[in-house]
Every structure is written in C-alpha cells, then in structure tokens.
Amino acid sequence: MNSTLTGAVASYLTQVRAELSDLPPGELEDVLQDVTDHLSEVAGELGDSPSFGDLQNRLGTPRQYADELRTAAGYPARTEPAGEDQLKAAGRALVWGLIAATVGPFFVAVAIFAWSHDLTAFFGVVGFGVLFAASTLGLRALRDNDPRIVLDTPRGARGAAAIRGWIDQIPDNVRHELVTIGQPVWWVVRGMIGAGGFFALFGAMSVTVVGAIAGAALSVWIGRRTQQDRRWLWYVVPLNVVAAVVVPAFLAAAYAGASFGFLNNYGRDDRSNYYPPDGLTLNGNPVTNIYPFDAQGNQLSVRLYDQDGMPISLPLQDCAANFRKRPVDTSSNVFPQAVVTPDENGDYLADDPDKCKDTTTAPFTPPPAPVATTSVSPTPTPTPAAPTGKSTPGVTLTVKPTR
Template identity: 30%
Template structure:
C-alpha cells in the first residue's frame, strides 16, 4: 500500500475513533460519504501537503460533521453491561431474506397454477427489508452477524484448491445467469398470459427488474432482497416447466398406444316384427327425426351410368347389380341373414320367395 493510501486510512480511522460514541449504524452512514470525499481529496494534494492541512485533524473534521448532522457533542462511551438482544433488527432482516427465498423457491413450483401464492414471500421480503433499509447500502450490521460471517467462510475456500477455482468460475458466469434468469421469468409470464393477467404482469415486471438488480446487488446489498428471491422463483418455474413437459410427453405416449374402439359399419338393416316376420320398406329415423342412413356403395355405377334413387333410410335395401353397362336393382330376399340367437326368425313364419332377377333399367323410387 502506498503512502497516500496509508494517509487516507489513518485519517479515516481517526474519524471513526472520534465518532465511536454514536450508534454503529449512524457512524456507518456518516463515513459512507466521507470515505469517498477523503480519497478524492488525497489525489489533489500537493507534494508536501497533507489531508490535515486541508480538513483539519480527524477529530476536528468529525466534530464538524457531527454538528452538521445535528448530533450532540462527543461523550465517553459507557461500557455495555446489558446482554445483546437475540432477535435484533439486522438478524430479523437477514432471516427474513433467507426464509422468503426458500418460500419463493417452493412457490415457484406452483406459481403457474396459482400465481397468488407469490404474495406470501413478497410480504416477508417487504417487512424484512423495511427493518434495515435505512442502514445504508453496505448493510454492515448484517455482514457482521455471526451467521453471515460463517456463510462467508463457507463461500471462501482456500486459494488454489479445486473448490476455489470452481467458485471463481461460477462467479464469472453471473452475467449469463442474470440473462437466463430473466428468460425463465419471461417464459413463466408468457405461460400465465392466457390464464391470469395480473400474474402475467407481476412475473413480467420481476423479469424486467431482475436484469437491473443483478449487477446492482454487488454494490448495494439492499438489492439482495430482490435478486435472491427472483433467482429462487426462476428455478422454481424451471422445475414446474420440466414437470409439466414430462407429464405431457407421458400422456402423448399413452395416447399413441391406446386402442380406439371401432364402431361397426352396416350396409343393410333387416327388421322383424314380434312374430319373426321380415318387414319391408321400413323407414328408420333417430330421436331428432333425422334419417338413419347406412353407407351405400354402388360398384360399377359411375360416370354417366344412372344410379338408383333409393331412400337412404329405407330398409332392407335392394341389391344393386351391374350388368351390360347398366345398373339394376334386385329386391332383397325375404330369407334375410339370421337374427340374434335370442329371437331367431322362423322359416315357417316368413313367406317363401325367390330372388328377383334383374329387371328394369330405370332406378327405383
């Protein structure tokens, strides 16, 4: 470290000592603006000029800032004899951030079905951030918590180890993750567009702001209350999209192998009365009065050949023959195909008849 930097650090340390009777958060707020000013001033000094010549001693400059901010004159700090509170404002805010991030991850897996579930982690985040929003951008009190220090130790492996190299590589991918996160959130918004317009607008707004929040959180720790839950929501949405896609693929595969029952097709219908006698010229209709028409196929009757004009719902239908280039109708045999086993038609009840040979060339009406 050069002489100039040492002078700046020495001057700032003297100011902190002169302000140490104030609450830590107020000292941090004062020093946040002073550090940049003193560092900039040190670059403008002459060859033999010092910071004290410009600003006065650290104690004097600290007293000026204290008076300008409305703080009382310095008093000696009394030794702290009371036990620290277990749940302080910084700890409540830190744990609120951790809990809200976990809840957002779980909520993200169901957000496409019920977007209103995101209100729960949103309320937790707002309340926890409100506890420390006025403590400055660095959030020094939260960074000084024992649990925060422990996490930083876990995330700072020894130099030269594989874990350190892997962590350094992952940190280099942060800009790519910020874009991927915005893409996942945008996909979730698109999937919500047709079902929940408010959910679509909410998730789309998170996607847009997340692009700005990523790099901003590195200098202003208050943005972590947005950036971390946004990442958790993106991961939760990714899990839900994967699960939904897998279900759709499995459903489609089942549909391919599922046999579709085929409906029987009839070309003719034979009706019998209660005595087993074949009925002729029967017209059939459904419950809506529509004719019940079985398929008709006139083999050979094409082109300019006349086709018999037979009502499509008259049964039993005559047989259509094609002979010498002309279509003929042949009356159906009264000895029709056998009926069901329960009511077999009796040959004695049906009047005998012989097949009718081809007759007129004119179509039957």
C-alpha cells in the first residue's frame, strides 16, 4: 500500500483492502497497487484534501468499488461468513489439502535421492499418486461450497495471517514486480519441472523434453484458470511445493556428484544397477557355440574353464534338447557342442524326432594358422687378440727397439 496516501484517501483504500481480503495475498497486492494509483489520480482531480464523501460520490462505496474490481478482473463475488456445516467441510478439505502438499512432495523428494532407477520410479509414482488422490478427496470434502471458506476455519485463518505477515515484510515495489513478472515466470518453471520430472522417471530424454514444454503450456493455462476458480488450488499448491522441493534437491544432487535417481536416468555410471546378460558374449554379440582348432587346422574337442576353475558352459542345442528329451536348461562345457543339422528340405527340425540329426562339425573352414616366425641371431664377428710379443705361425711381427 502506498504510504503517501493520507486522510480520507488512505481510509478509503483501507476499506477497499478489507473488502478484497479474501483474495490470494500476491494477487491482492497487485490489485491494491492499481487501486492506489487510481485513488491518487482521483484525489488530484478532486482537490488537495478530498473528503470520504467526495470519494464515494465519484467511485461509490468501498464495497461497490471492490465489487467492480472483482467483476473487471474476473474474481468471484465475496462470500458470506461460513456456517457450522460449511466450516466442518472446509476443515476436512483443508486437511486433505495439507496432506497433498506435504506427503506427496515428501515421496517425490525421496525419489530424487533414490539409489536406483527402479526406486526413483516407485517413489515418484507414489508421491504423485498421493498428491492427486489427496487433492481430489479434499475437493470432494469441500462439496459445492466456495473454496475461500477454508480461510474462515481457525487453521486457515492462522495460515492466511502468517502469509500476509511474511508478504508485508516485502517492499511494495518488490511485491508488485514479483506478481506481475515473477508469477508468469514461475508458472512456466513449475510446469517444466513438474512434467519434465515426471517423464524423467522413465528415462527417455526426448520424452522428457517434450513433456517439459507441454507441462509449461499446461501450467500457464492452469495458473490463469486458478484465478477464476479457486478449486484448482488443491492441485496447484501441492505442485508448487513439488517444484520448490525438486529444484534445490536436484541441484544439490548434481553438485554432490552422487548417483541419485534422476541423474542415473541419463547415463551416469551406476555399476550397482548393471546386470550382465546371461551366457557368453563377444563384442556385445551372443556366442552360441565354440569350435576349437589346433595349429594345423584340425578340429578339436575340448573342455573349457575360466581362471577360477569354473566350467564355461552353454545350454545344449542338440535334437534331444529341442525335442524335450532332456531338460531345456541342460548345459555342457564340452566344445564344440552338437547342433541340429538341416534336412534335405533345409528345415532344421523334422517333425519326427527320429529323423533329427546332430553334428559337431564346424559350419565354416578356419583360416590358415599364422606362420610362426623365428628370429635368427647374427653370428658375432671374432675380435682379434691383442699382441703379446710372441710369434704366431704365419704371422711376422716387427719390433722396433727403443732408446
């Protein structure tokens, strides 16, 4: 409220504010800022110190003026104080709304810090499920009553007073900017975080991006819709809490570098969630049989073991296995294993088990073994012996005397 207004103008503005006190605090401050500017203009036109009657003659009573503001902005008319039955319905609706705004976001926060994708998806679905279920039950408890009657309950009145107290600590110009600029920005951010976070539970980046964009558009529509129908607040307030919890939690998880649930969805190295495929693989391709050969290209029959002495086995694929003459999961570490050969028609399994034939012959010809190369050491060149003064047969030594 503009502190420069004095006298009858300030009193008129105070009564207008009382008539509009049922509006949400943020929107109330936005409306009062416009009212303050309008009253300042009217006061300037009426003279230096207009009376309360002058303002009423020009603008109508504070209630009439407030009703005109409601109609122009699309707000519903002010309700009369709630009766006893209405207060009970409002109390139940408020309790369910509090559950939706606390329990649901709590499970969503747990999902963010889950150590595996499966737990992230589980707690995320539980959180959003509780949120929407409690919100729906709250609206059903409210029945056909005006949603603003929750402010007439003792708990609702205390909460509204606390919120107004916090808002009054913010300077007038900052409050105005937060409503006019911050609110639309928050609608977009809320929709992107809410929808993007939900689709991130399923780990598909492309779906997450599309969902975030669609969520932003839906969030803006819901924000505008909520200004006309306060019942949407039972869904909007819990989703606001989720968005307010998810942003710092996600940033904290990213800063800590931990393998939290949402981060694992996008390729973080989480070895605890890696489950190697069954059987043998080579470069990612399954190995169904092994054909050993010696250096001369002769096929061998061998038994294979790993470095710990554990047999390297594969399920048998012969006729007995295909025709269920033994358990299907019977395996062996003797290679090559017998496999079914095609019949004259090219079919690998005949209708008659007695006609089925096995073979252990490799279906390919191995390439020649690489020729082993041997390195030849060069013959060392003999080093001539140093002269000793003795004559060697066939060698003449000439010695010069020294003086």
